[in-house]
Amino acid sequence: xxxxxxxxLCVSSFSFASMIGLEAMGQxxxxxxxxxxxxxxxAGNAKTGDAEGVSVVNPARQAFDTKVVLNLNFLLDVSxxxxxxxxxxxxxxSMPSMNLSFPMGDFxxxxxxxxxHYAASMREDFENQEENQKAKIEYQSSIYELVPTYAxxxxxxxxxxxxASAHFVMGSYTRELTLGPDxxxxxxxxxxxxxxxxxxxxxxxxxxxxxxxxxxTFAAQYRGRMASYFFSFTTPYTLQNELEYNFRYSETDxxxxxxxxxxxxxxxxxxxxxxxxxxxxxxxMADIAWRAWDKDIENAAGxxxxxKVTKTQNDFNISLGYQRDGSDIFYESYWNRITYRAxxxxxxxxxxxxSEIGGSIGAGxxxxxxxxMLDLSIQGGVRLTDDDRxxxxxxxxxxxxxxxxxxxxxxxxx
Amino acid sequence: xxxxxxxxxxxxxxxxxxxxxxxxxDGLSSWLSDQGMPSSYKVQMVxxxxxxxxxxxxxxxxxxxxxxxxxxxxxSAGMVHDAxxxxxxxxxxxxxxxxxxxxxxxxxxxxxxxxxxxxVLPSTVLPIExxxxxNISWTLSEKLTDAELxxxxxxxxxxxxxxLKSWKTKKTADTTVSVSITKxxxxxxxxxxxxxxxxxxxxxxxxxLQLRVSAPEAxxxxxxxxxxxxxxxxxxxxxxEMEKDSYRGYRSLRAATLISNREECSDCLxxxxxxxxxxxVEFPSKPIMKALSDFYGxxxxxxxxxxxxxxxMAQVTFYRDDSKGSNELDMPIAVEAYTYxxxxxxxxxSRDNYSKYNDSLIAEKGHPNLVFHDGDSLTLQVTTGMxxxxxxxxxxxxxxxxMVLDRSLVLDKDEYFYGSNSYYVNSKGDSVRVFFxxxxxxRYDFSSIKNTSTTLKLWLASKRGEEE
Numbered sequence: 062x063x064x065x066x067x068x069x070l071c072v073s074s075f076s077f078a079s080m081i082g083l084e085a086m087g088q089x090x091x092x093x094x095x096x097x098x099x100x101x102x103x104a105g106n107a108k109t110g111d112a113e114g115v116s117v118v119n120p121a122r123q124a125f126d127t128k129v130v131l132n133l134n135f136l137l138d139v140s141x142x143x144x145x146x147x148x149x150x151x152x153x154x155s156m157p158s159m160n161l162s163f164p165m166g167d168f169x170x171x172x173x174x175x176x177x178h179y180a181a182s183m184r185e186d187f188e189n190q191e192e193n194q195k196a197k198i199e200y201q202s203s204i205y206e207l208v209p210t211y212a213x214x215x216x217x218x219x220x221x222x223x224x225a226s227a228h229f230v231m232g233s234y235t236r237e238l239t240l241g242p243d244x245x246x247x248x249x250x251x252x253x254x255x256x257x258x259x260x261x262x263x264x265x266x267x268x269x270x271x272x273x274x275x276x277x278t279f280a281a282q283y284r285g286r287m288a289s290y291f292f293s294f295t296t297p298y299t300l301q302n303e304l305e306y307n308f309r310y311s312e313t314d315x316x317x318x319x320x321x322x323x324x325x326x327x328x329x330x331x332x333x334x335x336x337x338x339x340x341x342x343x344x345x346m347a348d349i350a351w352r353a354w355d356k357d358i359e360n361a362a363g364x365x366x367x368x369k370v371t372k373t374q375n376d377f378n379i380s381l382g383y384q385r386d387g388s389d390i391f392y393e394s395y396w397n398r399i400t401y402r403a404x405x406x407x408x409x410x411x412x413x414x415x416s417e418i419g420g421s422i423g424a425g426x427x428x429x430x431x432x433x434m435l436d437l438s439i440q441g442g443v444r445l446t447d448d449d450r451x452x453x454x455x456x457x458x459x460x461x462x463x464x465x466x467x468x469x470x471x472x473x474x475x
Numbered sequence: 476x477x478x479x480x481x482x483x484x485x486x487x488x489x490x491x492x493x494x495x496x497x498x499x500x501d502g503l504s505s506w507l508s509d510q511g512m513p514s515s516y517k518v519q520m521v522x523x524x525x526x527x528x529x530x531x532x533x534x535x536x537x538x539x540x541x542x543x544x545x546x547x548x549x550x551s552a553g554m555v556h557d558a559x560x561x562x563x564x565x566x567x568x569x570x571x572x573x574x575x576x577x578x579x580x581x582x583x584x585x586x587x588x589x590x591x592x593x594x595v596l597p598s599t600v601l602p603i604e605x606x607x608x609x610n611i612s613w614t615l616s617e618k619l620t621d622a623e624l625x626x627x628x629x630x631x632x633x634x635x636x637x638x639l640k641s642w643k644t645k646k647t648a649d650t651t652v653s654v655s656i657t658k659x660x661x662x663x664x665x666x667x668x669x670x671x672x673x674x675x676x677x678x679x680x681x682x683x684l685q686l687r688v689s690a691p692e693a694x695x696x697x698x699x700x701x702x703x704x705x706x707x708x709x710x711x712x713x714x715x716e717m718e719k720d721s722y723r724g725y726r727s728l729r730a731a732t733l734i735s736n737r738e739e740c741s742d743c744l745x746x747x748x749x750x751x752x753x754x755x756v757e758f759p760s761k762p763i764m765k766a767l768s769d770f771y772g773x774x775x776x777x778x779x780x781x782x783x784x785x786x787x788m789a790q791v792t793f794y795r796d797d798s799k800g801s802n803e804l805d806m807p808i809a810v811e812a813y814t815y816x817x818x819x820x821x822x823x824x825s826r827d828n829y830s831k832y833n834d835s836l837i838a839e840k841g842h843p844n845l846v847f848h849d850g851d852s853l854t855l856q857v858t859t860g861m862x863x864x865x866x867x868x869x870x871x872x873x874x875x876x877x878m879v880l881d882r883s884l885v886l887d888k889d890e891y892f893y894g895s896n897s898y899y900v901n902s903k904g905d906s907v908r909v910f911f912x913x914x915x916x917x918r919y920d921f922s923s924i925k926n927t928s929t930t931l932k933l934w935l936a937s938k939r940g941e942e943e
Contacts, residue, residue: 149502194514243515253833254788254934317780364938366511
């Protein structure tokens, strides 16, 4: 455990998030953002095995689990946006998900996931006295989902399982823009009146689903000897963001807050994937998830020249991955017990003209004999844009996952 | 081996990131600009000239006030100040007085030297040598038990002061007193008329005596220490039994000042200093909205709370003519502005602080919010009120503000102007007095506000985009 903590402290000194879609929902964490999935390019929702646990895309998978799996994921990344000769870099740390799956034998499997589905984070300030510029900008948005899942294998055909999950959405949105005065338009003799007067445009509000407690995912999975498949359908829903706008001179000196509710219609998602196992421990896998956006997203904006909407496009994610499972025989060599992963993905963002290409390598290091594992993945890639506002980005990042596998409720030899 | 792996990976990533990624100076500002985000707020100014008030109403302060620390009696410009004292007289001394052939009484007041001996008091104020006609009136209670007499100590001052609003004089007598105040005098002794002591000594038993001192024709209001400051300077009523040459001094338990407004012109807008007289001025919404509309080119008032722009600073400038006013202390007096904020149906009136200082103007001409000062204008900052007014003008409200005479300013051209502290410590470590800490019983006639035009100057921060 000391090793794990020292590693975490070491890497938590820097981190990441994209600067695209800040005014909408922010960056989406694909497939629950798990470190193991990320290591194989976010493919492998169809892969079954002891250490897989909850999949937010494919809730049917966990019916094949035999052990309790607890999984915590951390994400750290550096992201650079650039256009022409300008670029800037920022770092961020987040915890995209934590999952728990609890198999109950013939009664199916229950699981729960806390997933930071979308996140936007930024905190920057700069000052240039010659140009009358002084600004501090802070975005903090996260849309969390609490996802209880249930899956069961068909009693008459055990190779097929059915699963369902409910996504209870919560989270908050904050944007604070603090600006200094630009007196260039007024007479110099009048400039005294704005000394030390910074104004702050402060927006904050909560996320929830409109008129409904949750949205749902239904899935079916087939597990064959070599090949496994899944198919899932996620219901459309309307995200509701109740915002309060404050134009303020200090926290106690503010205009009457203006209130506004923005609604974002998130379309249904179809997802499917395949995992093919060969030579016992080698797996190749491919996944596709697809959503057809037909409405633009209203931005938090409402002032200056900020865009009022974020235009959307069909959003899909194609992933290809490879995994060599580590041996679960504890007296084998350590290198043989490590799980190795690699993968690539292409993602069309929900934001128009934004796509992402990424690749990753990863490994799962067993810690001790009891099935505890540290998943590590290193990812990198580019987000390509083709509009006036969003800048293209390149990023590298590290994901860490802590996995605990336990044989809860089983006696020795069972 | 494992430990090394854990630490090696992140360090490698950090090293890579520091080599591959860095931020150039213009990166963030040009990213902000591409997002349509501002990198500062543009300050814009709108001036509304020829603003005429729709109404101006005077509210006169007539409430009795505590003279615990200091009280006044006499008269100031347009105001009469009466002092009232509360005494507990015991039966033993009254019995002595009753049998005596003759008796005398006088009231000893300690002059409020914090004002009269102040180093910053202009030399024109002293000496004061007045012959003053003084009217004394008093009430004596029924006989009190010892317990009741002792209980007078514990009467709540504010309740007693409140009860003075309905003071009914039972007995009264006149006398003439010589008042001499120089930098050496510290006591003012008022010989009370014999009618007073003769009336008191008719009575026996424990009594409560309340004494009012009034001098409406006096050329000045005389300041004295109140009973809360300490025994040494408390007002004391001496009653002397002449034959035995024995006397008792009764310390005033509490004291108050009753004020009354003696302005003859009922239409005039005369504010008095040292009291809470206030002038409520109301300006129409339309010319302000029109000026904003002309400047921004869109509708004012907005159909909801207007957050398209916000007031960073607002100043109203009135025409000023000091010749119709008078002040005692010969120092400029600051004017406080109060404005209204909140829902139209439940407006809250609060002080709009004079918080931003135009240093170069102050060094040259002094603070702009002063009367009895050079120049012919009075400029008040009304930022909070004007911000709220423009924000909520859609409910049809007008802009209202109140003016009150505040304290006298010792340093009128100093950049320091603190609301609560009357002095500051300079770089040499000396305390420098900015305000004179006690009121000037001045009078100032603001009648010209009704007929002369006022200028409103607004500094605005806009949230509008360029295309709007």
